[in-house]
Amino acid sequence: MKILLIEDEPQLLSSMKAYLETEGYVVTTASTFRQGMVKTYDYDYDCVVVDIGLPDGNGLDLIRQLKTTHAQTGIIIVSAKDSLNDKLTGLELGSDDYLTKPFHLSELNARLKSVLRRRLFGGQNLIHFAKITINAHTHQVNIEGQPVILTEKEYQILLFFIANPDRLLTKGAIAEFVWGDHMDLANSHDFLYTHIKNLRKKLIEKGCPDYLRTRYGVGYLFSATP
Amino acid sequence: MKLLHKMMLNLVLVAIPVAIGGVWLFYTMIHAGIQYEVDEQLSSDLLTMRQQFQRSGQYIGRINPFRVEIDSASLPIPATFADTTEFDPRENEVVPVRRLVVTVQASGKPGRLYRISIRQPVGEFNEIARLLSIGVTLTFLVLVVVLMALNGWLIRRLWQPFYQLIDQLRHYRLEIRSNSEHQPVSFSGSTTDEFNQLSAALNTMSRNLQEQFMTQRQFTDNAAHEMQTPLAILSHELENLLSIEPLSMEQMTGIERAQDSIRRLVRLNKSLLLLTRIENHQFADEQVNISPIVDELARVYHDFANHHELKWEYNLAPDVYQTMNPYLAEVLFSNLMQNAVRYSEPNAKVEMTLTPSYFQIQNPGTPLPFPSHQVFDRFIKNPAFPDSTGLGLALVQQIAQLHGMRVNYDYLANTQIHLFRVDFPKANLLSTNGYTIT
Numbered sequence: 007m008k009i010l011l012i013e014d015e016p017q018l019l020s021s022m023k024a025y026l027e028t029e030g031y032v033v034t035t036a037s038t039f040r041q042g043m044v045k046t047y048d049y050d051y052d053c054v055v056v057d058i059g060l061p062d063g064n065g066l067d068l069i070r071q072l073k074t075t076h077a078q079t080g081i082i083i084v085s086a087k088d089s090l091n092d093k094l095t096g097l098e099l100g101s102d103d104y105l106t107k108p109f110h111l112s113e114l115n116a117r118l119k120s121v122l123r124r125r126l127f128g129g130q131n132l133i134h135f136a137k138i139t140i141n142a143h144t145h146q147v148n149i150e151g152q153p154v155i156l157t158e159k160e161y162q163i164l165l166f167f168i169a170n171p172d173r174l175l176t177k178g179a180i181a182e183f184v185w186g187d188h189m190d191l192a193n194s195h196d197f198l199y200t201h202i203k204n205l206r207k208k209l210i211e212k213g214c215p216d217y218l219r220t221r222y223g224v225g226y227l228f229s230a231t232p
Numbered sequence: 233m234k235l236l237h238k239m240m241l242n243l244v245l246v247a248i249p250v251a252i253g254g255v256w257l258f259y260t261m262i263h264a265g266i267q268y269e270v271d272e273q274l275s276s277d278l279l280t281m282r283q284q285f286q287r288s289g290q291y292i293g294r295i296n297p298f299r300v301e302i303d304s305a306s307l308p309i310p311a312t313f314a315d316t317t318e319f320d321p322r323e324n325e326v327v328p329v330r331r332l333v334v335t336v337q338a339s340g341k342p343g344r345l346y347r348i349s350i351r352q353p354v355g356e357f358n359e360i361a362r363l364l365s366i367g368v369t370l371t372f373l374v375l376v377v378v379l380m381a382l383n384g385w386l387i388r389r390l391w392q393p394f395y396q397l398i399d400q401l402r403h404y405r406l407e408i409r410s411n412s413e414h415q416p417v418s419f420s421g422s423t424t425d426e427f428n429q430l431s432a433a434l435n436t437m438s439r440n441l442q443e444q445f446m447t448q449r450q451f452t453d454n455a456a457h458e459m460q461t462p463l464a465i466l467s468h469e470l471e472n473l474l475s476i477e478p479l480s481m482e483q484m485t486g487i488e489r490a491q492d493s494i495r496r497l498v499r500l501n502k503s504l505l506l507l508t509r510i511e512n513h514q515f516a517d518e519q520v521n522i523s524p525i526v527d528e529l530a531r532v533y534h535d536f537a538n539h540h541e542l543k544w545e546y547n548l549a550p551d552v553y554q555t556m557n558p559y560l561a562e563v564l565f566s567n568l569m570q571n572a573v574r575y576s577e578p579n580a581k582v583e584m585t586l587t588p589s590y591f592q593i594q595n596p597g598t599p600l601p602f603p604s605h606q607v608f609d610r611f612i613k614n615p616a617f618p619d620s621t622g623l624g625l626a627l628v629q630q631i632a633q634l635h636g637m638r639v640n641y642d643y644l645a646n647t648q649i650h651l652f653r654v655d656f657p658k659a660n661l662l663s664t665n666g667y668t669i670t
Contacts, residue, residue: 015461021468028475086460108464108498111471159535174474176488178495185532197539222481224488225474 007122008032008049012042012056012068013084022055025111026118039063046072046079053080053121055114058092066092069099080121084109110179116169135168136230137214149212159184160205167218167228176225202226236387240380247376251369259365266357267330271313274332274350278311281348285338305347308335320353327355393422397431404438406445449512456505463501467494496619503623506563507610510630515557517635523552526565526586533569542576542595546584554656556635564631567624568593568652574617575650589658594651599643607641628652 009031013019016037023033034051036042039060046054046068054072058065069081081101085092093104102121105114123131123142133140139148145161147154156164162184167175177195184198206218219227233241281300311334318329331351338344400419419431419438470487473479479487509515530546537544554561572582572595580596606612608629613622632639636657643650 015465017465018461018468021465021472024472025468086457107460108467108494111468174484176474176491178488178491179471182495197536200539222484224484 007053008034008051009118010034010036010042010045010049010051010054012036012039012054012060012065014038014057014060022111022114025115029115039065039068042068043071047075050076051079052125053082053118055082055084055118057084057086058096059086066095066099069096069101073100078125080118080125082114082117082121110182112166112170112173112175112179113183116166116183119169120165133165133168135171136217138164138168138209140165140168149209149214152212154208154212154214156205156208157201159201160208163201163205164209167226170228172227172229172231174221174225174227180226235391236384239383239387243376243380243383247372251372251376254372255365255369258368259361262361262364263358266354266361270330270352270354270357271332274313274330274352275311277350278332278334278336278348281350282336285336285346287339299351301349301351303347303349305335305345308337308345309333309347315354318351318353327353328358330354390424393420393424393427394430396420396422397427397434401434406441449508452504452508453512456501456508459497459501463494463498467491467498470494496621500621500623503621503627507623507627507630510560510627510634513634515560515634517555517557519553520556520558520561521551522554522556522561522565523548523550523586525558525561526584526591529562529566529569530584533566533573536573537582540573540576541578542573543579543581545581546586548584548586549588552586552588552656554635556631560631560634564628564654565591567628568654571624571652572650574620575614588656590653590655592651592653594649596647596649598648599645600650604641604643608639628654 007030009026011019011022011026011033013022013035014037019035019037023035026033034045034049036045039062042056042060042065043063056065056068065083069083072079072081077100082103082105083093083096083101084105084107085096086107096104102124103117105117120142123133131142133142137150140146141148142165145158147156147161147164163180166180166183177198180202181195181198184201202218206216210216215230217228217230219229221227277299311332314331314333316329316331317326319325320327329351330353331349333347333349336346336348338346397419419434421428421431470491474484474487526546526548530544530548534544568591569584572584572593575597576582576595577597582593582595585592600607601614601616602612608625610626611622613620629639632654638655640653640655641651642653
């Protein structure tokens with residue numbers, strides 16, 4: 007999978023690149039609007055992650071160009087502004103997702119996977135993780151053919167785990183992915199714990215090995231390798 | 233007190249003593265003049281009589297006999313004027329009289345000594361003096377009234393630009409209107425130099441204020457924005473650190489604590505940015521059906537409420553339309569619900585009501601540790617909840633104010649219930665049920 011990151015902040019660019027490379031992506035970077043324009047024009051990417059607040063041009067123009075030259079490329083907008091207008095304009099222009107800075111790398115990864123899935127398989131594909139099969143379209147979860155009934159939140163938590171396997175995911179990152187801004191609550195970690203406990207119980211009940219490991223109460227690790 | 237009234241009052245305050253003093257002076261002078269003239273007349277009469285006595289030794293009587301009395305006298309007395317009154321049989325009343333008494337030596341050896349008393353009724357003269365005084369007083373009063381009217385008219389006319397300036401100042405608001413419109417309000421000039429100077433000074437002041445205001449706003453905006461990137465870098469670096477294996481428990485919990493703090497900073501930063509943007513009027517209003525928004529949020533927080541073992545009851549009227557920004561509406565109601573969840577004790581009951589005219593949420597809880605009027609102030613928070621940004625309710629109030637709504641907080645001490653109520657503006661009442669009336 008080829009990914010292009012367009013971001014003017016070098017440190018941010020390198021941390022994103024490092025994270026995504028460990029996920030097995032081929033990552034190319036551009037730090038200016040001009041570079042971004044040239045690279046999107048010359049090469050094909052599966053997904054472009056673009057910061058629309060570039061100093062030498064508007065990232066939205068870049069999206070317009072991409073849509074005319076490489077319409078099948080997935081686009082994720084990153085913005086420092088939590089602006090509804092930018093978000094709407096971006097989505098109208100045909101971008102697939104919108105992330106507000108600062109975001110968790112694990113969240114970017116999860117969103118990226120979902121965009122790629124939609125782009126490449128029309129959303130109809132099945133996600134496989136060891137014994138778990140997920141239909142991203144119907145939100146149907148199966149364990150070796152047996153359906154598991156999950157609540158919406160449990161489903162999202164599972165999806166987030168499967169998008170970031172073998173990585174330590176902190177409770178804060180999971181909560182933010184699942185609840186977004188609504189998670190501005192004290193002892194929300196507790197709340198998350200009950201959801202994860204239920205999810206784990208439901209999976210094990212259907213004969214799924216326990217893939218979930220806790221790490222010193224800091225977060226969780228989802229891994230098929232024991 | 234109005235400027236006009238003050239001027240009038242001062243005018244009257246000066247005019248009255250001047251009028252009283254003037255009338256008194258005028259009357260005294262006329263009186264003195266008349267007396268002088270009368271005395272001169274009496275003296276000239278006396279002179280005629282004295283000449284007669286000296287020439288012929290007797291009084292011939294050329295002067296009005298009613299006015300003269302002649303007696304013989306033993307001792308000479310000097311000429312003496314006196315004011316007296318006397319009964320006038322012709323007018324049948326007592327009249328004021330001026331009298332001259334003197335002794336005269338008749339001719340011959342030894343001439344006889346006569347005491348002569350000449351009198352002159354002065355009633356008519358006094359009458360004239362009185363009439364004159366009244367005339368003058370009336371003229372003066374008319375003059376004052378005319379002056380006051382003229383003054384009033386002039387002030388109203390000449391000070392017109394001044395009142396215009398005051399009106400403009402009253403409607404003056406420091407605000408950022410739209411992105412490009414940075415023109416400050418300009419105060420109108422006039423043909424009067426003083427007012428021109430005033431409006432020029434006001435224009436300079438307004439420009440300076442506007443510039444400072446803009447700089448300050450931009451500073452907050454930029455500062456909050458600039459903070460996002462370093463925060464993102466921090467958070468990413470910590471996330472990458474977490475993936476290093478193996479980490480000790482201390483290292484891991486340290487990273488987690490740092491991430492928690494970053495998350496708090498991010499929230500704080502976002503709230504501050506939101507507050508600034510609300511103050512900058514960067515949100516467009518539209519006609520929004522808030523019922524589904526509130527309903528959706530009530531469902532989201534239902535989970536949280538259940539987790540906190542709260543009873544979560546809501547009664548929402550359908551299709552409540554308000555003119556507001558949909559995003560801000562979400563922030564407003566979401567913050568109020570979060571507040572209720574956070575500060576309720578387990579097993580308590582949270583009740584929410586939405587009607588076309590208000591939204592109300594109540595939850596039982598211990599009284600506030602600070603005065604209740606501070607509940608909407610920025611950075612006022614309950615020390616028992618250090619995680620709170622202290623901006624949630626400040627945002628609620630700011631959003632409500634922006635849309636002409638009123639937020640009230642009440643604590644019912646007997647039932648220990650916190651009650652928040654958002655009253656929607658009355659004008660919007662007409663536009664419920666989807667019928668927009670504008």
